Amino acid sequence: MSYSLNEKIKELTPYTPVSGNYPIRLDANESFFTPPPEILEEFKQAVAEVSFNRYPDPYARTLCKKFAEFYGINPKCVTAGNGSDELISVLFSAFVQKGDRILVTAPDFSMYKFYAHLAECHPIVYAKNEDFSINFESLAATANRDNAKMIILSNPCNPTSVGFDMDQIRRLLISTDTLVVLDEAYMDFYDQSMLAKADRYPNLIVLRTCSKAIGMAALRLGFAVANETLTHAIQSVKSPYNVNALSQAVGSVLLGHPEFLRGAIEKIKQSRDDLYHMMVRLQNEYVGRIRVIKPDTNFVMVWMENAGSIYNSLLDDGIVVRNIGEFLRITAGTPEENEAVVKALSGYLSGGGF
Ligand SMILES: *Cc1c(COP(=O)(O)O)cnc(C)c1O
Numbered sequence: 001m002s003y004s005l006n007e008k009i010k011e012l013t014p015y016t017p018v019s020g021n022y023p024i025r026l027d028a029n030e031s032f033f034t035p036p037p038e039i040l041e042e043f044k045q046a047v048a049e050v051s052f053n054r055y056p057d058p059y060a061r062t063l064c065k066k067f068a069e070f071y072g073i074n075p076k077c078v079t080a081g082n083g084s085d086e087l088i089s090v091l092f093s094a095f096v097q098k099g100d101r102i103l104v105t106a107p108d109f110s111m112y113k114f115y116a117h118l119a120e121c122h123p124i125v126y127a128k129n130e131d132f133s134i135n136f137e138s139l140a141a142t143a144n145r146d147n148a149k150m151i152i153l154s155n156p157c158n159p160t161s162v163g164f165d166m167d168q169i170r171r172l173l174i175s176t177d178t179l180v181v182l183d184e185a186y187m188d189f190y191d192q193s194m195l196a197k198a199d200r201y202p203n204l205i206v207l208r209t210c211s212k213a214i215g216m217a218a219l220r221l222g223f224a225v226a227n228e229t230l231t232h233a234i235q236s237v238k239s240p241y242n243v244n245a246l247s248q249a250v251g252s253v254l255l256g257h258p259e260f261l262r263g264a265i266e267k268i269k270q271s272r273d274d275l276y277h278m279m280v281r282l283q284n285e286y287v288g289r290i291r292v293i294k295p296d297t298n299f300v301m302v303w304m305e306n307a308g309s310i311y312n313s314l315l316d317d318g319i320v321v322r323n324i325g326e327f328l329r330i331t332a333g334t335p336e337e338n339e340a341v342v343k344a345l346s347g348y349l350s351g352g353g354f
Contacts, residue, residue, distance in 0.1 A: 008120060024319040024340055026331040029158065029186075029299050031215030032271070033264040039257055046249040056245035059235065063248045066255035067208075067223055077199045077225050079234045080243045084185060084209040084222025085111060087234075088152070091205065091224070092119040094237040095179055096149050103148040105134060107159055107324075109183065112152045124148060132160040132293070136168045140175035151176070154183040156190050156296040159322070159329050163190040163296035173201050181205045186297035188213030188265050189272065199227040205234070212298060213265050216254060219247040268298050272332040275300050278342045286349045299331045310348050317344050 018027060035043070060080035068075035081087035088111060096102060098120040104112045105126045116123040124146050128134055134153075143151050151172070156163035169192070173180055184206055187193045198206045205226040211217035221243065224234050254261070272295055279292040279300055291303040303326055304310055311323035319341050322329040330341055 008117065018315075018320050022315070022318050022320045024333065024337050026299075026333050026337060026341060027320040027322045027329075028217070029212055029297070029329075029331045030217050031213065031264065031268060031298070032332075032334050032337070033215045033267070035215075035254065035257075035260065039254065039260060042253045043250050046253050047246060050245045050249050052245075054245075055241050056243060056248055058240045058242075060243045060248050063221070063243070063252045063255070064223070066252045070255045070258055070261070071195055071208075073196055073225060074199060076228055077231055079224045079226075079231055079238065080248075081222040081224065081238065082242050082244075082247075083211065083220040084183065084207045084224075086220075086242060087207055087222050087224045087238075088112065088181075088183075089115050089118075090234060090238045091150070091152075091181055092116065092121070094233055096121045100149040101146050103139070103143050103146070103151040103178070105139070105153050107132070107157070109154045109158050109185075121149070128160075132157065132162040134164065134168070136164075136172040137175060140172050140178075143176045143178040148178050150179045150181060152181040152183065154185060155192070156186045158185060158297065158299075159301055159324050159327070161186075161293055161295040161297045161299055161301045161329075163192060166192045166194060169194055173204055177203060179203050179205065181207065183207045185209045185212055189269055189298050190296045195225055198225045202227065202229075205230055210251060210254075213268065214254065214261060215264060216251065219251055221247055221251045268332060271335065271338060272298050272300065274335065275330065275332045275338045275342070278338065279345075282342070282346060282349060289349060290345075299329055302328050302330065304328060304345075310345070313348060314341070314344055319344060 063080050064078040065075045068078050092115045096119050100121040102116055102121050102123050103126055104123045105128055113123050126139055126142055180203055182194055184193055195206050198204050205224055208223045210219060210221035276295055279302055283290050283292050289305045293301045307323055307326045307328050311328060314321055
């Protein structure tokens with residue numbers, strides 16, 4: 001006898017982000033802010049009060065209430081997850097069955113296809129326009145024609161950094177009965193959120209995360225927001241104690257500091273704009289060799305000649321970004337980090353040799 005792995009996982013390999021000692025990490029769209037000492041003190045207090053021998057609140061009620069207060073929504077519509085990544089996996093378990101068709105757009109967040117694969121469903125890929133826009137009526141028509149069980153997309157999009165208007169999303173929602181999962185991981189940097197309207201639609205689930213604008217990637221906190229029927233279904237499928245007590249406690253404290261969070265978000269947007277403008281200057285100087293997409297998130301997506309070898313040269317300079325095909329995806333960092341990456345890119349462009 002010999003054990004053999006399932007067909008569907010045979011070819012999979014563990015997720016491995018770049019490891020090593022790189023002084024400048026602009027590859028994961030994290031925040032460059034950490035909380036000030038006063039808030040860190042409150043974290044310590046909250047951690048000291050955790051009952052370590054007890055299971056956490058399965059519905060993370062205090063945390064969901066704080067999240068709902070911060071965004072001005074109804075806490076009854078909120079489910080917390082161990083990162084929004086876990087929630088994506090839960091949504092596939094809950095709303096998709098083996099053999100179902102689902103609809104994804106391209107380019108978009110790579111994890112959607114990963115979870116679709118594990119759920120043994122068939123992703124139909126809807127190609128975005130050349131400028132990364134989407135004709136939402138045509139997207140809805142595709143979902144209807146192919147009888148898709150779910151449409152999942154990010155808004156604003158990772159990796160393109162392009163956002164879609166609420167009007168376009170609304171058009172999609174009213175043109176199909178298919179469940180729409182709208183991943184708003186970067187919506188704090190844009191202003192077209194459907195969060196406050198999620199409970200008015202029978203077929204909408206909005207995902208948010210604390211890993212990007214909120215600056216708490218270490219905690220692994222994500223949220224799904226939907227009407228009460230969908231919320232009940234999500235809560236029935238998730239594992240009972242999915243969010244640990246430490247993350248619940250610390251996350252509740254942080255979401256209770258809206259002034260700090262809003263200030264940080266404004267500064268990150270400023271950094272994003274500064275990085276974008278510096279890149280536009282390179283684009284004007286080196287016409288045809290670098291093309292920058294106007295960002296709606298906290299990162300800038302650039303097409304560059306020889307993106308792959310430039311990525312490697314940046315690594316040699318101690319700078320990590322993401323290389324996606326012919327593009328580099330660069331997280332907006334501190335002013336020093338932004339200047340370092342632009343200086344390095346400028347060096348490669350002026351030196352040629354690629
Ligand atoms: C980063 C990211 C997530 C994952 O967030 P976690 O809450 O850290 O799991 C989800 N969707 C998109 C589009 C992201 O970029």
